[in-house]
Amino acid sequence: MNNMKVNHISGASLAITLNENVFYTRGYGVFSDGRTITGSTPFPIASLSKSFTALAVLQLVEQGLVELDAPYASYFPDLLPEDERVRDITIRHLLNQTSGLTDKVEPDMTRSPQYQSLEEMNRSLIAVKLANDPGKAYSYHNPNYQYLALLVEKVSGQSFSVYLKKNVFDPLGMKHTFNVSSTQQIIENPAIPRGHYLWFGYPVSKAEPSWFIDGPAGIVSTAEDMAKWMLAQYHSRLLAPELMEQFHTAGQRGPYGMGWLAEEDEQGGRTISHSGIFWTYKAEETIDLDQQLGVAIMFDSGLNAFVNYSAFVDGIARILKGEKAETSVFNSRSMETVMVVLVIGTVLWGGIAIIRMYRSKKSITAGKLIISSVGRLLPALILLSLPQLAAFIGAGRVLPWIGLWTTMSSLIIWLAVLSLVNITNLVCRYRLFFRTR
Structure with a gap:
């Protein structure tokens, strides 16, 4: 609760499993209309959905209907890609995020209008030119899991949502978990708490931007149901043991395996984890397979540059292991206070400088004016280049401006204020320069 307070998070839902038991499920906070958030309140789990999609594919592998190393295109004979390398993309490549597809060659979040169906999404493979040869490089890319969702539909003869319900949710007793195809269905569901982004540390209610999420990020679940999902990772109720082992194994190009980040520490302890990111919702899940400790937490606020969501899971795990969890100094309250001071200080500094x-009485030389112009235009250039900088920092993920705003609104405001102050200063300098000539 203290971590929620210092990070200005208004609502969350937590699930903890220990050994073969549900240790704890609880909701925190309230809906905007005053309803209490509980362990049975549904939350979008965003990219935590990928492990469910991977499980569905592996179930079909177990039935002999899908081969992991078979080309994806072999299941869609009518698909005639212009880039012949598309025919080399295997099911394993899609699962491991090594298909050669990236956000730059196939827009995901920045695509407008968004795709409306998996079939429409599949047609994008006709004209796309791969960024890398399949299997050569890792690049996290949501559409990889949309193609997998369509594969499930093609092979099973059922819609992806129906397949998940019949073969995953129902067998595990996840009675309040369901799949949607777009964020619009989340917005229209009154049972789901409204999402937020943080503006100078204060939660602002906002509808999640339009995004086609069927396959990689479409599942809505509860803390109580997520506890059942985490317990299912310790046995082979839904999958043969050898495939369960593959399900929890890292990929060939890094820790990303089949819908999980699979890691092993120096003592040989195995952990699987994933984070889920929307602009107005966030989710984290970590499962220690050897200690049989699972923690999943969903938030009604989205990705933010100053909120370390993984610290919530780490802190809970430390407490359960008998260790002390401390509130990080790097939190929304402290960092947003710094940003407020920076904005106010920038305005005062700019006014005093002018x-x-x-x-x-000193004259302004042409040389000093040129040097000053370069330095003072730099914040504006950084502001305009934020999408490219974010893509570089985010390993190639291309973010829309709405995503940048909800993630770092205070930083954008400060850069805008600094740019305006600097440009005003430059205008005054040029006026003085030409006035003295």
Whole structure:
């Protein structure tokens, strides 16, 4: 609760499993209309959905209907890609995020309008040119799991949502878990708490932007149901043991395996985890397979540059292991306070600098003016280049401006204020320069 308070998170739902038991499920906070959030309140789990999609594919592998190393295109004979390398993409490549597809060659979040169906999504493979040869490089890309969802539909003869319900949710007793195809269905469901983004640390209610999420991010679940999902990772109720082992194994190009980040520490302890990101919702899940400790938590606020969501899971795990969990100094309250001070300080600094400039009797040389222009235009250039910088930092993920705003609104405001102050200063400098000529 203290971590929620210092990070200004208004609502969350937590599930903890220990050994073969549900240790704890609980909701925190309230809906905007005052309803209490409980362990049975549904939350979008975003990219935590990928492990469910991977499980569905592996179930079909177990039935002999899908081969992991078979080309994806072999299941869609009518697919005639212009880039012949598309024919080399295997089911394993899609699962491991090594298909050669990236956000740059196949827009995901930045695509407008968004796709409306998996079939429409599949047709994008006709014209796409791969960024890498299949299997050569890892690149996290949501559409990889949309193609897998369509594969499940093609092979099973059922819609992806129906397949998940019959073969995953119902057998595990996840009675309040379901799959949607777009964020619009989340917005229209009154049972789901409204999402938020943080503006200078304060939660602002906002509808999740339009996004086609069927396959990689479409599942809505509860803390109580997520506890059942985590317990299912310790046995082979839904999958043969050898395939369960593959399900929890890292990929050939890094820790990303089949819908999980699979890691092993120095002592040989195995952990599977995943995070889920929307602009107004966030989710985290970590399962220690050897200690049989699972923690999943869903939030009604989205990705934010100053909120370390994984610290919630780490802190809970530390407490359960008998260790002390401390609130990080790097939190929304402290960092947003710094941003407020920066904005106010920038305005004051800019005003004082202009007053001193007009009072100064020193002449402005052309050389100093040019050097000053370069330095003072730099914040504006950084602001305009934020999508490219975010893509570089985020390993190639291309973010829309709405995503950048909800993730780092205070930073964008400060950069905008700094840019405006600097440009105003430059205008004054140029006026003084030409006035003295």
